Amino acid sequence: MTFRTGAWLLLTVLAPASHADLTLTGYSTAGPLSTQERIWIREGQLRRDFTDRGRAYSHIFDFTRQQLALLDHGTRRVELHNLKTLQTEAGTGTPSGSLQLKLTPTGTTRALRHWTCEAHQLTASMPTRLGNEDATFHLTGTVWIAHQPPEQAAVKKWIQLSQKKDFFLAVPAAVKATPAQARMLSDLVRELAPRGLPCGGELDARHEGTGPLAALAGRIPARLTLTLHDFSDAPLSPELFDVPSAYTVRR
């Protein structure tokens, strides 16, 4: 899992629900790096805007058409990928085994405008491979969820799509570098989406295994955080999810 991918998937993991439009804005960090996060969800589409080392990028997922568009606004280029193909690639050569998820409310709450966000202790594990070693990837920490706020109805269609077997939410870089984690985070989305809307989270990622690579990975800290500071259910323009016509397309 790349730092960036982890951070944004953390956000989408926590971004579920019903039928119209939703906008989420906040910040995510992965290790020392941090980025603004903007996510728009409309029907079966999701767009994420973020910056990486000072360059602006967008990821546009169309779950109905199973298409992913990666936009580099600096170079004005766009890469188009098929989500089904990515899902197949992620499943090839990774250990079998499903997500083990445990979500326990801690009783702590905090407010985000009119939402009441409840803290949950999250423990998630999934078998993975590090080089030639078998290992387990763990995510542990706190996630903040607002259960059934009025805006949840806005992403109803999206949540329905996330429950399908072919639902896959990952970018090619993550599929290539850490396919098991890419699968894991898609599964996490599937599990968490119906529970509510996200307010934030602080998670530690680590590997466990007996081999030297796992031992090294265990010594390299990876902390992912998300802080959401605003949301809106205002209607979104369909053009927001279109690939800009002036961009060079690479398939």
Place this chain on the structure above:
Amino acid sequence: MLFSLALLWTAASGLFGMDIARALKLNPGWDAPGSGSAIAAERLRDELGRDAAPVVVLFQPTPHGPQRVDDLAYRLAVDAALKPLYANPDVESVHTWYTTGNAALRSHDGRLTYAVVQLKKGPDEGVAAYRTLRSSLVSRELDIGLGGELAVYVDVREQLDHDLRLAESVSFVLLAVLLLWVFRSAVAAMLPLIVGGVTIVSSIAWLKLASLGTEINVYAPNVVSMLGLGLAVDYSLFMVSRFREELARGLPKDLALHITLRTAGRTILFSAVTVAASLFCLFLLPQRFFHNMGLAGGISVATAMMTTLLLLPALLALLGDRVNRWVPPFLGRERDTSETGRWFRFSHFVMRHARVVLAVSIAILLILALPVQNMKVGPADSRSLPPTAESRQVQETLAQHFANSEIAPVMVVARTRTRLTAADSLAGLYTLSTAIAALPTVTHVSGLTSLDPALTLADYRMLFGNPEAFPQAAAALDEFGRDRSTVLFVYFTGDPNDAAARELVARIRALPLSPGLEAVHVGGYAAFHLDYLDTLRTHVPIVLAAIVGVIFVLLFLMLGSLLVPLKVVLTNLLSLSATFGALVWIIQDGNLASWLGFTAQGALDGTILVLIFASAFGLSIDYEVFLLSRVKEMCDATKGDSLKSVSTGMQQSGPIITNAALLIGVVLGAFAMGEVVFIKAIGLGLLLSVIVDATLVRMLLVPATLRLLGRLNWWAPKPLLQVYQRLNLGEIEFDSRRKA
């Protein structure tokens, strides 16, 4: 005919040169080719694709905005301000306290923060991108200021443009008034201004033409304006004065012009060759900056000479006696033109007390030169700009409120013998980075093998041996390496301009080369300055020797004497020492700073010293040449009567030299009014040099030494004398009265 051609030439030059700014390079060309910092910069650009200029975007709270960097509202305001940058194709990267967690980007008191924006340089060194960036940054909640090297460059450039326009306007007005006072004729007074204007326009055109074949920096037009205008006015003064003098003797116009060209014209030619030769010695320094200055100086001198020798005679021929017209009634009084006037009497006084005068004048010069003992040579920094300049304010805020600047790390470019991730390569890089991290003042090192202080060499071997398992490895390779080259960023405490930063560079360079590494080059701001100062240290003595040698030979060829050129060179060195002493007292130590409107620099920029030496050494010769040519002429006429020859020479040249010094002083003074200390110091240095030469040297030292040396003045060994006579380059004084 010639006049019409000159008009056409000027119009064409004006049209051709009007967009010169586009042809000039912002990069001054201070890199010493082949130096460690220059090689590092090349490798960073060519091998690692790093050719960006860092810009500091400083955020400060306003009374009504968020006050704490860690407040969400503060972050939202920063992000909103930076938002236009993320889709800006000129922006390579933006790093903030919020995106990196780097504590260096947050002020001690938590109220200020800055973003580091890397801008693509492009052919204009990033100026256009910087200006776009500047105009796109707006915030209602926070004050935004821009700083960093590129910001300083742009501010300097904009200030120089402003200063140049102001200096030219002020010069022309003051020159017009002074010339009217000197010539007591509006027609005569206009001539040097016309020659000055044509010289500037033509020089700029020549400069643009030269820029088609070589890179020329943005400072060159200032040099062209300053030297071109000053010299053109001086040369015109010599020429017009001589022409009017000959007319006053009752000679017809054509003969008066002929004599003027044979005498004053020859002196001007010699003077121009001397100044140009002195400036061309700058080509002995390796940096393009000095080549540019030598070229710009040479072009302005040559153009001033050509304009004076071609256009001015045409104008004088057209005007004839009308050159004396339009006499303002309030300036009608005739000057003292008798052969035994006050200059004659003054020189008699000096020569009667030659030993005392010599001792006193040398003592005064030595006292003026005393501060040279404390001279410190260092790099110019943002203090060179006026206190109101945004980039300077940002620099001062960074120094005051932040732990250490993140924008000027030492950059170590290493090339490995095999691929970067091979075991030997990683061992070499690891040894290098740990050795650097252990050096004094280093706060941290950032590079392939410096990702985490807890990781060992074995860890890095495993990390980079399995990049597919460790995204950190792939990200680090993408960030720091290409093929066999990689860069390490070395962050340190203190000011990058300080000697301590240069000491750190020297220490890094002194580290042994690890077996896995093929080459290591240290670059960055501090390394550049270290190399620059080292280059000056090794090359400046050669340049100074060349200038002194060239001037000595030229003076011999003109005067046919060995002792006089030697005396001229020695007095010039003494006079320049006094000038440098005054510069140390003023620019370095800050005396008269409030009066002259600048901040004490704490050190003198080596560039300024070299430029002043090369320009002033040539310029100083002017007055002595003019005086000595008259003295020599009288010496020949009186068969060696030193008393009479010196007194008459002083009387004949005195008013003209005084006026010339006054006029060029006005031009240099106007440039010294500029707000950029670099140009102010050059203008001031040259002005001081002219004042010292026109007063102490010309009025006291020269007549006293000429008197004391007597006939020895004009001595030369026979073989050399034969060379002198065969070449016949000395001034030929036309005996106009006899001809008439």
